[in-house]
Amino acid sequence: QLQLQESGPGLVKPSETLSLSCTVSGGSISSSGYYWGWIRQPPGKGLEWIGSIFDRGGTHFNPSLKSRVTISVDTSTNQLSLNLSSVTAADTAVYYCARRFPLGYCRGGACPSFDTWGQGTLVTVSS
Amino acid sequence: QSALTQSASVSGSPGQSITISCTGTSSDVGSYNLVSWYQQHPGKAPKLMIYEVSQRPSGVSDRFSGSKSGNTASLTISGLQAEDEADYYCCSYADGDTVVFGGGTKLTVL
Numbered sequence: 001q002l003q004l005q006e007s008g009p010g011l012v013k014p015s016e017t018l019s020l021s022c023t024v025s026g027g028s029i030s031s032s033g034y035y036w037g038w039i040r041q042p043p044g045k046g047l048e049w050i051g052s053i054f055d056r057g058g059t060h061f062n063p064s065l066k067s068r069v070t071i072s073v074d075t076s077t078n079q080l081s082l083n084l085s086s087v088t089a090a091d092t093a094v095y096y097c098a099r100r101f102p103l104g105y106c107r108g109g110a111c112p113s114f115d116t117w118g119q120g121t122l123v124t125v126s127s
Numbered sequence: 128q129s130a131l132t133q134s135a136s137v138s139g140s141p142g143q144s145i146t147i148s149c150t151g152t153s154s155d156v157g158s159y160n161l162v163s164w165y166q167q168h169p170g171k172a173p174k175l176m177i178y179e180v181s182q183r184p185s186g187v188s189d190r191f192s193g194s195k196s197g198n199t200a201s202l203t204i205s206g207l208q209a210e211d212e213a214d215y216y217c218c219s220y221a222d223g224d225t226v227v228f229g230g231g232t233k234l235t236v237l
Contacts, residue, residue: 037226039173046130047165047173047216049226060224096172104178105161108224113163115184117172 002026004097004118012125018087022080022097022118030075035100035111038071038082040093041120048093050082052100052111060110087125094120131156131217131229138235144205147232149217150198155227157198161220164193164202167231168213176215177202204234212236 008020022036029036038050051061053071061069070083080097097118100106104113132150139145149156149164156162160180165173175184177193180200190205200219204211217229 039228046231047167047218047228049218049228052226060226062225063223101175101178101184103182103184104163107159107161107220110220110224110226112161112218112220112226113175113178114173115175117174120172 002099002116004099004116006095006097006118006121008121008123010122010124012087012091012123013127014088014125015086018082018084018091018123018125020082020095020097020121020123022082024078024080024099028075029073029078029080033102034073035106036071036073036080037098037100037111037114038080039096039098039114041096042090042093050084050095052109053080054100054109054111058109060108089125092123092125094122096120129227131219131227133215133217133229133232135230136233136235138237139207140237141207141209143207144203145207145234147202147204147215147217147234149200149202149219149229151200151219151221151227152198155219155221156195156200158222159220160195162193162195162200163218164191164200165216165218166211166213167216173216207236209236
């Protein structure tokens with residue numbers, strides 16, 4: 001059974017870079033047709049798609065975050081990574097990694113259906 | 128890219144049916160049958176309930192159904208049960224190869 005687990009610092013200072021990892025177990029992160037996403041949720045607020053990475057390393061990002069986001073896959077460690085630079089208090093949120101639902105259709109590399117999620121990790125931006 | 132619009136809250140009694148709406152634009156919900164719905168209990172990760180407007184993943188109760196008309200997608204829950212009390216989020220593909228979520232609707236089972 002596929003499982004995802006986010007990890008990383010729980011506290012990041014303003015203007016620094018937030019770096020998170022998502023360890024995939026029970027399957028290969030680079031299996032054919034892979035598609036992984038990062039989604040976040042500020043405390044008490046709704047979900048926000050950050051971006052996705054898919055087969056052969058293609059990426060799509062939320063336009064509002066695009067200039068600050070990097071997403072990558074490390075096949076040697078079976079991990080997905082997220083880097084978000086120049087963070088502010090507005091980036092305080094629970095960050096989730098997720099896998100695209102295999103039966104869900106995608107368009108242009110953007111998929112709105114995620115069926116396997118990590119438990120989420122809270123990142124607070126504060127000095 | 129703006130968030131899809133959902134009512135903040137909805138409530139119903141056990142056994143009743145409720146509908147949660149999700150309004151977008153011709154750049155997202157209105158032009159693509161790529162709307163998903165998620166259920167989220169407090170402190171938990173979201174769970175996929177509906178994909179492609181009206182499809183249910185294996186294991187999701189048939190009390191949950193989805194539909195779409197114009198720029199508005201809807202999630203209907205019939206035969207409300209206590210365990211349905213949660214937050215519900217719609218999600219859609221949007222122009223420019225992006226993904227947009229709704230603001231969420233809190234369902235209270237009275």
